[in-house]
Amino acid sequence: MKNLDSVFAAYIVGWAVFFGFFLSIVRRTSALAAEVDRLKNSIRPKG
Amino acid sequence: MTKRILLGVAATALVIVAAYADFYVAPTERTMGLIQRIFYFHAATAWAGEMVFFVCFVANLMYVWKREQKYDWLGVTCAEVGVACITIVLITGPIWAKPVWGIYWTWDARLTSTFVLWLLYISYLLLRTLIEEPSRRALLSALFGIFAFLDVPLVFFSIRWWRTQHPAPVIMGGQGSGLDPTMKKVFYFNVLAMHIFCAFLIVERYILEKLRHDVDLLQREAEVQ
Numbered sequence: 477m478k479n480l481d482s483v484f485a486a487y488i489v490g491w492a493v494f495f496g497f498f499l500s501i502v503r504r505t506s507a508l509a510a511e512v513d514r515l516k517n518s519i520r521p522k523g
Numbered sequence: 524m525t526k527r528i529l530l531g532v533a534a535t536a537l538v539i540v541a542a543y544a545d546f547y548v549a550p551t552e553r554t555m556g557l558i559q560r561i562f563y564f565h566a567a568t569a570w571a572g573e574m575v576f577f578v579c580f581v582a583n584l585m586y587v588w589k590r591e592q593k594y595d596w597l598g599v600t601c602a603e604v605g606v607a608c609i610t611i612v613l614i615t616g617p618i619w620a621k622p623v624w625g626i627y628w629t630w631d632a633r634l635t636s637t638f639v640l641w642l643l644y645i646s647y648l649l650l651r652t653l654i655e656e657p658s659r660r661a662l663l664s665a666l667f668g669i670f671a672f673l674d675v676p677l678v679f680f681s682i683r684w685w686r687t688q689h690p691a692p693v694i695m696g697g698q699g700s701g702l703d704p705t706m707k708k709v710f711y712f713n714v715l716a717m718h719i720f721c722a723f724l725i726v727e728r729y730i731l732e733k734l735r736h737d738v739d740l741l742q743r744e745a746e747v748q
Contacts, residue, residue, distance in 0.1 A: 478556055478557060478558075478622075479556060479557050479558040479622050480557050482558055482619070482621070483560050483561055485618055486561045486564065486565070486614070486615040486619065487542065487561075487564060489611075489614050489615070489618070490568065490611040490614060493607060493611050493614065494724075497603075497604075497607040497724070498724065498727070501727050501728050501731055504731050505727070505731045505734060508731065508735055508737075508738055509734060511738050512734060512738055515738065515741035515744075515745055516741065518745055519741065519744055519745050519748060
């Protein structure tokens with residue numbers, strides 16, 4: 477079982493990078509979607 | 524939306540099965556032992572990253588030719604996904620190298636050209652933040668992206684042209700190279716899984732870029748009012 481910790485470290489760090497990147501996409505997308513809604517409401521106010 | 528969810532579920536399932544195969548299906552390599560299992564994740568991510576940069580290159584060429592925004596969005600999307608892949612390659616490589624070579628890093632042809640590739644696409648992304656005017660930003664970054672891609676063939680051929688620290692290729696390496704049949708199947712499955720996972724990231728990141736464009740348009744409309 478020599479180097480098993482290094483193998484796990486590589487997989488965990490690697491997937492953490494992918495997960496962090498995906499999370500940043502989700503956060504930026506939801507922030508922009510909220511901004512689109514806000515701008516649409518400010519351009520075409522209800523009533 | 525349903526297609527996006529399906530692609531995400533399929534990509535996640537594939538990478539989980541690929542990771543299982545890396546640990547439980549692939550045989551343990553005779554000389555390196557367990558540490559060699561990093562190969563399946565490391566090399567598959569590198570292949571996927573280079574393919575993503577190729578798509579970025581095609582998108583950059585198409586933008587220069589057609590001047591359509593969708594190619595600019597695809598270019599920046601692929602540059603970001605490719606940078607994520609090469610970041611992983613640059614992290615997992617040294618983790619694998621330390622027990623095998625005794626060092627984390629050396630400035631050999633493959634490692635250096637890969638690091639330069641990462642720097643080039645980081646520069647591509649930084650360049651975009653420095654230019655305000657959208658069409659000028661798209662054109663200059665497309666031209667820079669075409670130049671940056673020139674390093675991808677150099678990365679690929681570096682271990683074929685120069686014999687330095689990085690091992691010679693075991694796939695498409697010519698006579699004397701090759702992998703155990705089970706290892707080969709596991710590796711190609713990892714390559715497939717990683718390509719589909721990157722396709723999922725590209726779709727999600729492209730939608731973000733399109734939304735950014737929508738915000739710009741709405742902001743201009745709001746300013747006019």
